[in-house]
Amino acid sequence: MAIDPIIGTRIRDIRLDQEIRQADLAKMVGISSSYLNLIEHNKRRIAGKLLSDVALALSVAPERLSQGVNTSLLDQLHSAATNLSAKVELDRAENMAVRYPGWAALIVAQSKQLAALHDRVQVLNDRMTYDPELAGSLHQVITAVTAVRSAASILVGGERIDADWQARFHRNIYDDSVRLAASSEALIRYLDTPDTDGPPQSAPVDEVETALAAVDYHIAGLERAGQVNIPKLVKDMTPRGDAAADLMTRFLQTYHADAALMPLTKFAQTARDADYDPVALSHQFHAPVDAVLRRLSSLLAADGHLPMGLAVADASGAMLFRKPVSGFALPRAGAGCPLWPLFTAFGRPNQPIRAEVALPDATEQRFLCYAIATPVGAAGFDAPPVLHATMLIIPDPAQGTTEPIPGGVSCRICPRDGCAARREPSAIR
């Protein structure tokens, strides 16, 4: 296994941070200063007992030297920098995260907040620009104003006008004023939301994801046998109603059907026995593979199951559902890696895909991914195919059985060279 070339830099940074002289550290671990100097400048490899001795001397866990900082945090720091096209020392991001984890977390939190606000502004901007109801109301208002202004200025223009024309323009102004009042009221009704004094509202999909994250994507109320009250669950989980309630209703109906097909107690035990193999579970429960993937993702890590993430996308690349899992960032739309099985599954509909994906961080963390693309809706001749792909993501598979796909999170923060799937230059090279 290749040694991470940045280990030496980490040792040097931590040593300097602790104000230990190079000669003293070398003496503590029983090597010469010149050899430690070569290690710290990444000109000699370090591993095994010597690495453990150095870690002990520096009072840090060996993993901190060999793996560095939390790769998810590092990815998020890179994203924070690239999202704003900030000219920062990207190659020092890891040192920053190691030395000042609190500040690094603050930068990440602020970046996420900025991204959320940016998305919100984009939604509002789209609404102002493209919303047909708003555009129609504004058009009516402006048209009525134009007609009133033209007719009124003719009447007050000072030139002599026939009585017939005068009467017609008076009538037009009255008609347009009535129309203007109605259009204005409709516009105000449309713009006037009931909670204008409250905090900003998130998008419906955010509300659904927040509500599901709060219960760890496990709906205890749907795991019991017998009658369930989905409308009440929807109301409890998405009290704002409207679009979020529609999304939640669809999620809960699917969840309920999956739970009926694969009852929790039996499914949980069988999943353990089958080593969480979706195809084996599909055969045992006579259930579609995509339903098994969803069902597996609902198992609680707190009950001793593997942590599992889930992504569902349509063929445009838009994410329809995301259950995040540590280390594998799932964008909402259009910014994922085309090499993920989630997307390659669209090329082989109905065929289960099993692949390991390695992310381009210091440790090349692996994720075992199961994916399948399945048709949606009723079949019909000559109808355009509508497919949804579902992918289960399991971090750190026990042992790799295949060569991992060298994937990424997003091209902007992916350093891989020569990737045929690259759609834009990396900002971190």
Next chain:
Amino acid sequence: MSKRVLLIEDEPNIIEAISFILSRDGWTVHTHEDGMSAMDKVLALPPDIIILDVMLPGRSGFDILRDLRATAETAKIPVMMLTARGQARDRELAERLGANHFMTKPFSNAEVRDHVRELMEAT
């Protein structure tokens, strides 16, 4: 013989007001309210100047302008666009398609009259 203006607009009270203003200024004003058959009307007249609304039933003013510029008999007729959407991209699209002037509602009567005169003098 007075010069002919064709006003393609679907709002009756705006049609009435503009027709009155331009008629009083010496123009013969023809009007048409439907986007689908607007080109037939232009070819049948043809007018000296066209005032063309963007949002029309059946077909947008931009599509009609595109056809006007692509048709030999109508390619050089001055066109003044009217729109309730004053967005930069609408103005830019109108210019790209060959509009001679772009006017955002609500406009004043004097603006309409003056720009029609200017377009006529420029031809």
